[in-house]
Amino acid sequence: MAGVELTGVRKIYPNGAEAVRGVDMTIEHGEFIVFVGPSGCGKSTLLRMVAGLESITEGEISIDGRIINEVSPADRDVAMVFQNYALYPHMTVRGNMSYGLKNRGNSKAEIHEKVEEAAKMLRIHDFLDRRPQQLSGGQRQRVAMGRAIVREPKVFLFDEPLSNLDAKLRVQMRIEIKRLQRRMDVTSIYVTHDQTEAMTLADRLAVINDGRIEQMGAPLELYNNPTTLFVASFIGSPQINLVPVVFDGDKLISGDIALSGFKDLPTDADLVLGIRPDDLTQNGEGEVSLRVDLVEQHGAENLIYGALLGAAAEEGEETEICIKVDQQTLPKIDATLKLGVNKSRALVFRKDNGQRVL
Amino acid sequence: MTTPQALRSGYNHLVLILGVIFLVGPIALTFLSSTHTSATLARDSLQFSWGGHFLDNYSRVLTLEAGFTDSVTPLAMLKNSLIVGLGVATLTTGFSILSAYAVVFFRFKIAALVFWLVLVTLLFPLEARFVNTFEVAASLGLINTHAGIILPAVAAAIGTFFYRQYFLTLPEELLEAAIMDGTGPVKFFIDFIIPLSWPRTAAIFIISFMIGWNQYLWPLMISTDDSLYTLVRGIRLIGPTSGPGMALVIITIIPPFLLLLAFQKWAFNTLHVEQK
Numbered sequence: 285m286a287g288v289e290l291t292g293v294r295k296i297y298p299n300g301a302e303a304v305r306g307v308d309m310t311i312e313h314g315e316f317i318v319f320v321g322p323s324g325c326g327k328s329t330l331l332r333m334v335a336g337l338e339s340i341t342e343g344e345i346s347i348d349g350r351i352i353n354e355v356s357p358a359d360r361d362v363a364m365v366f367q368n369y370a371l372y373p374h375m376t377v378r379g380n381m382s383y384g385l386k387n388r389g390n391s392k393a394e395i396h397e398k399v400e401e402a403a404k405m406l407r408i409h410d411f412l413d414r415r416p417q418q419l420s421g422g423q424r425q426r427v428a429m430g431r432a433i434v435r436e437p438k439v440f441l442f443d444e445p446l447s448n449l450d451a452k453l454r455v456q457m458r459i460e461i462k463r464l465q466r467r468m469d470v471t472s473i474y475v476t477h478d479q480t481e482a483m484t485l486a487d488r489l490a491v492i493n494d495g496r497i498e499q500m501g502a503p504l505e506l507y508n509n510p511t512t513l514f515v516a517s518f519i520g521s522p523q524i525n526l527v528p529v530v531f532d533g534d535k536l537i538s539g540d541i542a543l544s545g546f547k548d549l550p551t552d553a554d555l556v557l558g559i560r561p562d563d564l565t566q567n568g569e570g571e572v573s574l575r576v577d578l579v580e581q582h583g584a585e586n587l588i589y590g591a592l593l594g595a596a597a598e599e600g601e602e603t604e605i606c607i608k609v610d611q612q613t614l615p616k617i618d619a620t621l622k623l624g625v626n627k628s629r630a631l632v633f634r635k636d637n638g639q640r641v642l
Numbered sequence: 643m644t645t646p647q648a649l650r651s652g653y654n655h656l657v658l659i660l661g662v663i664f665l666v667g668p669i670a671l672t673f674l675s676s677t678h679t680s681a682t683l684a685r686d687s688l689q690f691s692w693g694g695h696f697l698d699n700y701s702r703v704l705t706l707e708a709g710f711t712d713s714v715t716p717l718a719m720l721k722n723s724l725i726v727g728l729g730v731a732t733l734t735t736g737f738s739i740l741s742a743y744a745v746v747f748f749r750f751k752i753a754a755l756v757f758w759l760v761l762v763t764l765l766f767p768l769e770a771r772f773v774n775t776f777e778v779a780a781s782l783g784l785i786n787t788h789a790g791i792i793l794p795a796v797a798a799a800i801g802t803f804f805y806r807q808y809f810l811t812l813p814e815e816l817l818e819a820a821i822m823d824g825t826g827p828v829k830f831f832i833d834f835i836i837p838l839s840w841p842r843t844a845a846i847f848i849i850s851f852m853i854g855w856n857q858y859l860w861p862l863m864i865s866t867d868d869s870l871y872t873l874v875r876g877i878r879l880i881g882p883t884s885g886p887g888m889a890l891v892i893i894t895i896i897p898p899f900l901l902l903l904a905f906q907k908w909a910f911n912t913l914h915v916e917q918k
Contacts, residue, residue: 335818335822336821336822337818337821337822357821357822358821358822358823358824358825359824362822363822364818364819364822366815366818366819367815368813368815369815370813370815370816370818370819371819372816372819372820372834373838374834374837374838383823383833384822384823384824387823387824387825387829388824431819431823
């Protein structure tokens with residue numbers, strides 16, 4: 285059974301702005317898909333097109349084989365959780381959860397049963413008779429999810445549902461959403477700009493940039509094998525280190541730095557070397573050196589930020605890089621560290637079009 | 643409490659007390675004057691003291707039978723005033739909420755233009771267009787009818803404006819969530835707009851009730867029949883400077899005041915603390 289299928293989907297607004305530029309995607313039944321990308325990339329528009337809140341300019345969207353382009357949002361069998369929850373302020377929690385069911389003509393007993401069940405699952409049973417204003421942010425979030433759950437939709441849509449919560453609650457709700465989705469086995473599409481959320485929640489994630497899918501795949505696949513510079517720099521925290529380089533047929537050169545051990549790379553183009561902070565290790569015979577600028581202590585590990593010495597400077601700016609070390613390593617500011625590069629994990633991109641060449 | 647704070651607090655109270663005196667003074671003066679004989683009032687003008695003719699004046703008003711066929715009684719006038727007041731209030735509120743709903747939620751192309759046209763009518767109060775309005779009312783056969791008194795006062799742009807400002811504060815997602823829950827335009831109006839706007843509605847209802855209730859000039863023009871006398875017009879009939887006239891003024895104030903008391907929680911909340 286297919287879940288959601290998007291074919292050549294485009295969105296062009298009446299003013300000519302193109303928000304979605306041709307998206308093809310197949311989402312399997314029960315899959316948790318995350319759309320991730322910077323703000324304004326079109327990810328929310330895409331989600332809202334699935335929801336029916338935006339018209340589809342071109343292409344087709346189908347759910348379970350039924351094309352829904354012209355189907356009204358209420359009849360698409362989808363439920364959405366909004367960023368600001370969009371709870372109905374004049375109704376109680378119970379009222380909020382039953383409203384959609386009532387409109388669908390469910391019987392009173394049926395509604396009661398479904399609401400009770402969802403409330404139990406979400407642990408909001410104690411405030412079923414309260415109004416949204418009397419609830420905390422986390423509780424409102426649960427109610428918003430409850431409202432979606434009782435409908436037993438074919439597809440759950442989440443539009444940045446955690447961005448209004450504080451950090452601790454966000455992590456907690458993230459785990460809960462994932463657990464819930466597993467348990468209910470409902471196809472879900474989740475939009476976020478937070479790459480940690482994206483990585484942790486997704487079965488597969490789609491990195492969206494400028495209205496197009498830059499790359500789609502399992503989180504680790506995207507982390508290890510990004511096909512473009514954009515994906516490499518968007519996925520991973522702290523961000524991947526990027527060093528402008530050229531290839532001389534044998535070595536990657538950046539200013540005074542020369543890294544050997546590379547071959548079959550284009551020599552006629554500017555390249556960018558990408559190395560994740562985990563793939564740089566402190567090492568006495570290292571090939572590159574870092575002048576410590578800042579040490580961030582995260583508890584289990586420290587992040588050291590600093591200038592990559594000798595690297596080709598762009599417009600007078602030194603190339604800043606970051607490495608991950610254990611909690612005991614606390615170098616002094618301005619100290620110089622020798623670093624070894626894990627070349628088997630190095631990524632090389634063309635600078636002009638961002639495509640990966642190694 | 644330190645001295646400067648006490649001073650400021652005292653000063654604030656002084657300003658408030660003066661304000662209360664300024665607002666309540668005329669009513670108190672009217673009430674006290676309504677306990678004097680017409681002769682006293684004619685000789686010594688308005689009175690600040692208790693006159694002892696309270697019962698005389700008020701019973702005179704309550705048993706009044708005036709007009710060509712004695713059909714102008716307090717009860718008949720009260721009935722007319724209520725019909726006009728409630729009529730104006732109900733229709734104004736209804737039209738206001740519907741027009742604001744249309745202008746805000748149905749993005750037809752000329753919505754902004756329509757809204758501003760509605761607002762411009764504020765610049766043409768009824769008094770400024772009496773002659774034309776009379777012509778229209780006459781051609782529709784509304785002379786000497788309740789409808790004739792009510793309808794021209796119904797187009798109150800201020801109500802549309804009030805509702806519109808409130809609707810604009812409702813988050814877009816509320817509508818979207820409702821749409822996904824299977825709500826259409828009519829259902830959204832009934833299930834969301836009406837319950838969410840209750841406080842606004844109370845405020846607009848009271849204000850337009852008072853506009854209808856206090857009408858004087860227009861009813862005077864459009865109705866010549868004794869059976870359409872309202873309380874406000876009755877004051878003129880009974881003699882505004884007489885003791886019973888003062889009594890009727892006080893009686894006339896009571897129904898709108900009761901309405902205000904009944905709705906005050908909702909109405910004042912809207913007018914003072916705009917929602918957080």
